[in-house]
Amino acid sequence: xxxxxxxxxxxxxxxxxxxxxxxxxxxxxxxxxxxxxxxxxxxxxxxxxxxxxxxxx
Amino acid sequence: xxxxxxxxxxxxxxxxxxxxxxxxxxxxxxxxxxxxxxxxxxxxxxxxxxxxxxxxxxxxxxxxxxxxxxxxxxxxxxxxxxxxxxxxxxxxxxxxxxxxxxxxxxxxxxxxxxxxxxxxxxxxxxxxxxxxxxxxxxxxxxxxxxxxxxxxxxxxxxxxxxxxxxxxxxxxxxxxxxxxxxxxxxxxxxxxxxxxxxxxxxxxxxxxxxxxxxxxxxxxxxxxxxxxxxxxxxxxxxxxxxxxxxxxxxxxxxxxxxxxxxxxxxxxxxxxxxxxxxxxxxxxxxxxxxxxxxxxxxxxxxxxxxxxxxxxxxxxxxxxxxxxxxxxxxxxxxxxxxxxxxxxxxxxxxxxxxxxxxxxxxxxxxxxxxxxxxxxxxxxxxxxxxxxxxxxxxxxxxxxxxxxxxxxxxxxxxxxxxxxxxxxxxxxxxxxxxxxxxxxxxxxxxxxxxxxxxxxxxxxxxxxxxxxxxxxxxxxxxxxxxxxxxxxxxxxxxxxxxxxxxxxxxxxxxxxxx
Numbered sequence: 254x255x256x257x258x259x260x261x262x263x264x265x266x267x268x269x270x271x272x273x274x275x276x277x278x279x280x281x282x283x284x285x286x287x288x289x290x291x292x293x294x295x296x297x298x299x300x301x302x303x304x305x306x307x308x309x310x
Numbered sequence: 311x312x313x314x315x316x317x318x319x320x321x322x323x324x325x326x327x328x329x330x331x332x333x334x335x336x337x338x339x340x341x342x343x344x345x346x347x348x349x350x351x352x353x354x355x356x357x358x359x360x361x362x363x364x365x366x367x368x369x370x371x372x373x374x375x376x377x378x379x380x381x382x383x384x385x386x387x388x389x390x391x392x393x394x395x396x397x398x399x400x401x402x403x404x405x406x407x408x409x410x411x412x413x414x415x416x417x418x419x420x421x422x423x424x425x426x427x428x429x430x431x432x433x434x435x436x437x438x439x440x441x442x443x444x445x446x447x448x449x450x451x452x453x454x455x456x457x458x459x460x461x462x463x464x465x466x467x468x469x470x471x472x473x474x475x476x477x478x479x480x481x482x483x484x485x486x487x488x489x490x491x492x493x494x495x496x497x498x499x500x501x502x503x504x505x506x507x508x509x510x511x512x513x514x515x516x517x518x519x520x521x522x523x524x525x526x527x528x529x530x531x532x533x534x535x536x537x538x539x540x541x542x543x544x545x546x547x548x549x550x551x552x553x554x555x556x557x558x559x560x561x562x563x564x565x566x567x568x569x570x571x572x573x574x575x576x577x578x579x580x581x582x583x584x585x586x587x588x589x590x591x592x593x594x595x596x597x598x599x600x601x602x603x604x605x606x607x608x609x610x611x612x613x614x615x616x617x618x619x620x621x622x623x624x625x626x627x628x629x630x631x632x633x634x635x636x637x638x639x640x641x642x643x644x645x646x647x648x649x650x651x652x653x654x655x656x657x658x659x660x661x662x663x664x665x666x667x668x669x670x671x672x673x674x675x676x677x678x679x680x681x682x683x684x685x686x687x688x689x690x691x692x693x694x695x696x697x698x699x700x701x702x703x704x705x706x707x708x709x710x711x712x713x714x715x716x717x718x719x720x721x722x723x724x725x726x727x728x729x730x731x732x733x734x735x736x737x738x739x740x741x742x743x744x745x746x747x748x749x750x751x752x753x754x755x756x757x758x759x760x761x762x763x764x765x766x767x768x769x770x771x772x773x774x775x776x777x778x779x780x781x782x783x784x785x786x787x788x789x790x791x792x793x794x795x796x797x798x799x800x801x802x803x804x805x806x807x808x809x810x811x812x813x814x815x816x817x818x819x820x821x822x823x824x
Contacts, residue, residue, distance in 0.1 A: 257538035258526055261386045264393065265597060269513065272594045275361075275587065276506040282358030283499050289356060294492065 314465035314641030320650030321464075327654035328481065331500060331661065335485025335493035356576055359499060360584040364571045365591030366498030368561070369505060370663030371656045374599040375455040376721035378636030381603025382618075383625055385529040385537030387546055388600045391554045391722075396593025398558025403585030408563040409572040411744045413581045418573050420566055420736055421678035427743045428751040431682050433758075437736070438678025440758055441566060444732030445671045446704055448725055452667075453479070453712030455633065455721055456660040462637025463653050475712075478661060479705050486665040487698040494665045495574075501662040505655035509598045512640060512652055516605035519643055528608030532625065553789030556796065557726055560733045562592060564740060567670050599636065606639035633721060664705075672700035723788045727767035730792045735761025738799040742807070753807030757799040767791040 380388040402409060417423045421441060425434035456478070457471045466474070485493045517525070529537040536543035540551055562568050562585065575581045607625070610618050618626055618635055626632060644652055676697045681688045688696070735758035742749040765771050767788045772778040 254530075254535050254538050257386070261389050261538065262522070264389065265601060268392075268396075268590065268594050268597060269510065272506070272590055273510055275590055276503070276510070279358050279362050279587075280503045283362040283502075286356040286359035287496065287499065290359065290492075290495070 314463060314638075315644060315646055315649050316464045316641055316653070317646045317650075319646055320653060323647070323650030324654045324657060327504070327658060328478075328661075331497050331658055332481050332485050334496050334500070335665075338492045338496055357580050357583045357587070359495065360571060360575055360580060361587045361591070362502040363495045363498040364568065364584055364588045365595065366502035366505075366659075366662055368568065369502070369591060369595040369659065370452075371459055371660035372449075372452045372455045372663060372721070372725075373595050374509070374656065374659065375459055375633055375636065376725065377596045377599035378603030378606070379629070379633050380596075380722055381600030382607045382632050382635045384540075384543050384546060385533040385604055385607065387533075387536060387538055387540040387543040388603070389597055390540040390546070390551050391557075392593045392596030392600065394551065394554040395558035395561060395596060396589050398555055399562045399585055399589035399592040402559065402563045403582055403587075403589055406578070406582055407559075408740050408744060409569065409581055409585065410578050412569060412740075413572050413575060413578050416573075418570070419674050419678055420564070420569060420740070421674065423743070424739065424754060425682070428749075428754055430751040430754075433751050433754055435679050435682050436755065437739075437758055438674050438682075440735065440762065441732050442671045442674045442679065444728060444730075445566060445667065445674070446707065447731070448728040449664075449667045449671075450708060450711040450728070451721060451724060452660070452664065453708055456657075457712075458630075458633050459637045459656060459660075460653075462634045463641045463649065463656075465641060476709060478657065479664065479709065482661045482664045482668065483701055483705055486669055487701050494662070494669055497658070497665060498662045501655065501658040504651070505659045508652040508655035509602075511648065512644065513598050513601055515643060515648075516602050516639075520605045520608050524612075525604060525608050528611055529604060532607065532611055532623070549793065550787065550789045553726075553793055556793065558592070560729070560737060562588070564733050564737050565729070566674065567666050570666075570670055602639065603636050605643075606635045609639055609643075610635065629721065668701050668704055669697075671704055672697045675700050724768065726792060727764060727788045730764035730767060730788075730795065731762055733761070734764055734792065734795040735759070735799050737796055738803045741800070742803055746807075748807055748811055749803065750807040750810045752810040753803040753805075756806045757803040760795060760799040760802055764791060764795050 377388070377391070380391060401407065412420075412423060415423065415426060417426060419438070419441075421434045421437035424437045425431055453475050457468070457475045460466070460474055461468055461471045485497070520528075533543070536546075540546045541548055571584065572581045575584060607618075611623070617638075618631060620626055640652060641649065676693050680696060681693060738757040739749075739754045743754065766775070766777075769778065772781055
């Protein structure tokens with residue numbers, strides 16, 4: 254049982270730390286990506302005929 | 311009414327946060343010019359935003375509730391669910407299993423894949439109906455879970471909670487109907503940031519409050535070895551762990567809401583990166599709430615609270631009671647102000663899960679059932695209108711279903727079983743359709759039909775069929791039903807495909823994916 258306690262404790266610690274780093278990275282980078290998405294949706298060269306690739310026929 | 315630290319200040323934080331989220335969602339309506347913009351955000355998602363929105367939609371309030379419930383009822387052994395989900399997503403990210411071929415095809419929904427791959431419009435319509443029915447049933451208890459959270463953390467009465475939840479659904483409908491996937495992506499991003507920080511903070515505060523050593527001895531006292539070893543835990547075991555790995559693959563590669571993200575990605579490379587990074591999120595979305603559930607277990611056990619335990623000190627078997635443990639614990643643990651931030655994050659999570667799922671099932675019904683039924687002749691405008699109307703219809707159903715359905719099993723098991731109605735068949739079709747040229751439409755129909763049998767895993771259905779005692783006697787769990795049906799659907803699809811492969815050259819319209 255002590256093996257399981259150590260394993261779950263270590264896994265929790267490692268994932269918590271890694272996730273915290275990832276949250277910071279993705280929060281900052283995601284904000285930049287949002288601005289890029291709006292630029293793309295504003296239409297510079299975009300194909301506004303795109304219906305989502307779904308003909309339904 | 312449960313004791314709580316929730317104050318007027320916390321209500322103000324929640325209110326301001328909700329208004330801000332809705333305002334953003336409404337503002338982006340100006341960017342919606344086509345069905346592609348509405349449903350897949352113009353396929354403009356980049357890696358970091360893709361990760362945020364993918365985790366944001368999957369790390370919802372409902373996930374937090376059922377994961378915390380699992381932590382409360384099984385202790386540390388529940389961590390295997392997150393571990394399996396993380397490994398499964400990592401494998402999909404490295405190999406591109408299923409999602410990369412789907413992105414290459416440029417499909418938007420799984421039933422659309424059915425038609426492109428097998429050249430059968432009827433298969434798409436049938437697949438769309440099964441997917442939407444299972445998906446809507448699957449989210450049928452989201453409102454209940456959200457309501458339990460709001461009641462537990464704020465301490466307000468259940469009658470008032472119903473109105474709060476209904477108001478929240480209306481807000482979700484408002485911005486989703488107007489802004490579509492662009493609104494969903496933005497609100498998912500905001501929710502990802504706020505909820506992630508809130509959960510990490512709650513996790514740290516919980517362990518400080520209860521203490522690690524105290525947690526270990528407490529879980530050992532309540533659950534024994536089964537509180538740590540998933541192979542020895544009550545109601546878990548080897549087949550359940552295997553079921554959880556399968557569920558991990560399904561959640562990220564077969565479940566429509568996750569596949570929608572892959573389909574909205576800018577490129578195949580972005581899809582793979584999204585999955586690699588998201589594997590951590592798919593693991594943590596279970597582990598943090600489970601850990602808070604474990605802290606709640608030990609906290610209430612040691613404080614002598616009788617709400618969640620019987621006279622012998624064992625955890626009560628009533629799922630609707632154990633579901634309340636996490637929010638009540640947070641209500642007593644977190645200080646004023648912090649509790650408002652965590653509640654706002656959780657409620658935003660509730661909203662972002664709803665917007666994703668509502669949009670998903672409404673678009674499946676429009677694109678894969680109604681439009682194909684009319685020969686694909688519906689205009690973009692008509693499809694947009696229909697999708698928006700369906701958003702309201704589905705939400706109405708959820709309000710009614712969420713209030714009267716009696717939860718006879720853990721929320722997570724209910725969701726796994728209701729989802730299995732769709733994914734046991736869909737997994738076989740995707741796996742064989744993508745990786746085996748011999749698969750046929752008749753085989754796919756067979757697999758989908760077999761998947762429908764998963765409805766037997768729901769407790770009320772077992773009671774209706776008078777097989778509940780038999781299932782209990784033989785210790786047949788949702789994992790046995792789900793895994794057996796998945797295997798059965800695979801075998802049946804192979805057999806029927808082999809039997810029908812030469813009849814009428816029914817594969818002549820197939821798209822080659824490899």
